[in-house]
Amino acid sequence: MLEAVGLGADEEAVYRLVLGRPAIELTDLSSDLDLPEPAVLGALALLLDAGLIIKIRDGVYAAAPPAVALGALITQQRDALRTAELALARFAEEHRAAAADRSIGEQIEVVTGIDAIRHRFLQVQHAAREQVRTFVTGPFVAVSPGDNPAETAVVERGVRFRALVERALLEEPGAAEETVASLRSGVEVRVADTLPMKLMLADSHLGLVPLNADPHGEPGAVLLHRSGLLAAMEALFEAAWLRAFPLEVSTVDGEDVVEELEPDGPAELDRRILALLLAGLTDQAVAGQLNLSVRTLQRRLRRLMDIAGAGTRMQLGWHAARNRWT
DSSP states (O other): OOOGGTTOHHHHHHHHHHSSOOOOHHHHHHHHTOOHHHHHHHHHHHHHHTTEEEEEEEEEEOOOOOOHHHHHHHHHHHHHHHHHHHHHHHHHHHHHHHHTTOOOHHEEEEESSHHHHHHHHHHHHHHHEEEEEEOOOOSSSSTTTTTHHHHHHHTTTOOOOEEEEGGGGSSSSTHHHHHHHHHHHTTEEEESSSSSOOOEEETTHHHHHEEEOOSSSSOOEEESSSSSSHHHHHHHHHHHHSSSEEEEEEEEEEEEEEEEOOSSSSOOOHHHHHHHHHHTTHHHHHHHHHTTHHHHHHHHHHHHHHHTTTTHHHHHHHHHHHHTOO
């Protein structure tokens, strides 16, 4: 818990023990925590500086009121994050202004080597603020399937993550489990018979396209900044996404399985979701009745809105009624 305010495990252990006593001596802290006194003294010094504990007399300590002490630290962290966010906005604006003056050579960056490609692959995803779009196809050189720590982090930040997977990959060992995990985490996954290339897009600002390299040579990739070529990659993704088949997780005999849906219509579960929402239930109530997470419910609604070409739920409801989806 205290890691969020810059304190480590030893400091948290000492603080929790002091917190539970009216007062406690250094020797008791050391023996109860099974830590050497120098380590306890170091933790106490940091806690004193943070204002979380007070020194009653030599060798005796007590906790400061947590609401006051921790509240002040949290406020400081919040202010620091706000300052960082404002700085990020300024830097992003400066970057966009500079990008407008880039030459053709500056809009395209060649990346070589497995480590460099992997670094850019993760960096592009972390740069996204609205959505990540990716073509997933073999063979894998820099990043193996299931080895993308950025995916979960990006989704947890509220960024939309859409992955279009080549069908042959779903037949690989462990692919079903990895797909289930991605779907459960909130990633939108569709499948296509074939894909023209690997691709990773962050919003409309960055794109990473691996190059076809000599199997015995050094792998390479191209990092695209905002440009006509990047816009073409976006259009390619969206066209392929519309033709692809959505995947969802279903439970069969107590086991999670990946189910392939028709790309142009609702499944039975979607019809039930729409019927309950049109009846006036909230997202939370519908998710509870159908034993879904709210994130899964909203992901399915987003897919239906894409199919219907609807920008709002009201438009989706109108489309559903006109096309007898419920």
